[in-house]
Amino acid sequence: MQQAGGEMGTGDKENHSSEPYRSVLKTPLKQAATSHSVLTEIQPDCQPLTTPPKPKEILPADPWTPTSNLKILISAASPEIRNREQRRELSNSTSEVLQAKHCLQEHLSGDEYEKSQPSRKEKSLGLLCHKFLARYPDYSSTAENNYICLDEVAEELNVERRRIYDIVNVLESLHMVSRLAKNKYVWHGRHNLSKTLQALKKVGEDNKYTQQIQMIKKREYEHEFDFDGERNEEMARSLGSNEHSEMSFVELPGMEFRAASVNSRKDKSLRVMSQKFVMLFLVSTPQIVSLEVAAKILIGEDQLEDLDKSKFKTKIRRLYDIANVLSSLGLIEKVHVAEERGRKPAFKWTGPEVLTDSQDTKLETTSTTCPPPMSESITSKEQCSKNLFPSRGKQNFTRHPSLIKLVRSIENDRRKIQSAPTSPVKISASTDQNLSAFPSKIAQVPAMAKHQLEGQSKKVKEMKMKLSGSALESNLSSPEVVPKPDLPHTTAPSQQPVLTQPLGVGPLSHSPVSPVMLPQTPSGVSYAIYLHPSQAHTVTTYSPSFMLQPLPCTNVTEIKSINSKVLNRITTEEGDNQIATDDPTKSSTAKERSTIKSETSSQQCLKRSQALQDSNLIKRCRSDEESLDTSLGESIKNERPPSNSSQMNHEMDSSQEDRQKKAKMLDQDMAGCYDQCKREDIPEDEDKIKTKQDIPVAFAIPAHETFFPSGYLIALTQCTHGNKAGFSNKEKAGVCSLQHTTYSSPIAGVIPVTASELNAVNIPAFHITPLNIMLSPTSIAAAPVLSNPCLNSSNTSSAQNPSSSVLNFTLQHVGLIPAGVQVPANPVLQHVPVSSQPENVSHSSENRNLQEEKPSVPKEPQESQTVTENFFRTPGGPNTVSSLSANSDGTDRISQGTLYIPQRKLEVSED
């Protein structure tokens, strides 16, 4: 009896006032312990665990047993059983319940009684939510009683009303329920879920949650390594002053909250938190959000400066509450992401895929979710959007000027080059909200296959094998034509969606190297940057807009090969799972990542940096020579129906045919090389942690650069073993991979090549010798992960200052000059304008296992060259970059040297 009194005493006031008997039913272990302690305290000589005096009350007909509570729980989970039990239970009087409980306590020892109680898990909010949801249909009908009385529900579920509030609040955030009146809610089910998710995603994009996540991760990294305190503060201020801090609850038209109370504490409301939490998933790619990041973002929106442990812990608690409900809804799933300091809790979005574009709501529903209407009116969305930020002028985000330029340029190029309906460009929608002008439907496609591809390294290997075989058989000169692995998720007729997506990383990857997905360019080229935690911040901080050299997205094999062999790793600090799209290749990359020596990466990075200049030069040249355009169009034609290539098709001449033949031959060589690479033993261990010194290197390339040289794909897709003379098999493989990557890339022209290099290789005047970059422990390397070969749209504005090597290559392939002839480098090419997209850099912390273990190509240091921070910028502004040769001897060649990326120094050597 005293125990009962003690329990009552510990109940909250609402229990006292309105739910007296309910508190009796709740049987947390904690209460037992409390009762015990109370007894001990009040009656020191009382045997806490001894069976209390048996009351003389009549034993209940249905005595409680150790499994009685479980039965109740089970019945609650099953609507039929639940209702039956509930009816029976409700028919019982309060006294009977008390008697039952007392009886149970009487018959069980303390331990037994505890064991008889539902375990902690059985009382979890998630299970409770399941029970709650079981009461109502997923899709309510008017015929049903959809009203929810909190008191009744609480009673029926034998929980405090407080817990019901937790559930209802989250459901409210998804507009699955709405408050009708005091203690009264209306059940909507999932009817509005698609709309809500769409709205949330839109809001999340508008709020630049992607960037916020990037910043958070950047801060984490910087804080962890204590790199730059000032920058940390700056970042903190940036986040703390985030204009989105005032974001209010997202409402759907017609579903505004009726009660003012819902907005009274909205700033910290579980509803708002829930919506923000969901937003993070919807805008992230892969759709995995760690609790830590989510909590920091949510806190940051409140008061970053007040960030302390207690607040953080509280936020985490709330996020767990929300996550439990969302998990019950089948929207998320708990996972863990491995980090250097151990694994961290995270959640993966398992709900319907949400597209923000028009008709757009493509929902891959979960087992419990029925597909909502496929289309939502834009008007509705706009209304919703207005609702979301009724009073926030700041909500209108403008595209960065550089992006506007880029978009325009790309659009122009697209009109010129891409006319086919199946144009890859269309498929590769930008995931960057800043590039919202480009529908991102396609960008979402990769995510759809994420789950299927995750953890399927075997599949990836098989795909690689297929690709390799295909490559051998392929007569296509362009990597784009390489048969692409069957992607289960690809629903679009065009091949690009999945493949053109940036090489994502397995969401669960936990390598210290954080893969960062760079925002896709409007043309759809996506990039992934793998960041080493210790270097993540460097590049992005000051070169926010640089982009990685795109790799052909045609197949996984290429990517893998690149990652494992050539160390095309991109290290930027910004961006974590944001823009990275879920690509099947991603998982393969993450899982098959092998360690690579930084030297090799450095080499390639350096090369690419130079290539960047070259690409610009090519662009410039292209504007002067139609032949270049023809070449570009030709490459495109190879993978498109002639009828669709309006501008390109009419210019097939003998020189082009010649080039195509060359391309075929080279492709075969490439395939062989590729095969070789494929055979190499590539570690699949994702968890191998690299030392900070073992820095993956990748080269960041301005976004513009990635678009340009698409027209030269044909010539660049080749890889000849002869070029690798002097290299070991692995080295050859690496070189081949590099070449493959480089050449097959639409931006092949971006790859820097010196005249001497051209002489050294047999490949069509365009060979890239592996560069060895010696990275300091803190240096950053970025590697192209994936490119969209289909995205041939080039930015003429960015075509500037090409290097002689590229020019030679171009001219040779165009037939303007003999293969052996070399055109002198143009010393004028010192600065290459590049578009910056700082805000677009994404960072994926979940995918950090990208460091390769494979030995890198031996470095052969020669000369040194210093590249300033401005490497990614030009004096003209954020959209330009200084060439690598800015501090060199005036030539456009980089044979060896030090590459400085924002406060990071890269030791570059060349073979």
Place this chain on the structure above:
DNA sequence: GACTCCCGCCAAAGC
């Protein structure tokens, strides 16, 4: 020891 998250205190808002 860290992670989870149940539990209920208690204050704000609602009626």
Place this chain on the structure above:
DNA sequence: GCTTTGGCGGGAGTC
């Protein structure tokens, strides 16, 4: 003034 809501954080249970 009572009730409803729900923010919040202690601390127990779990891993």
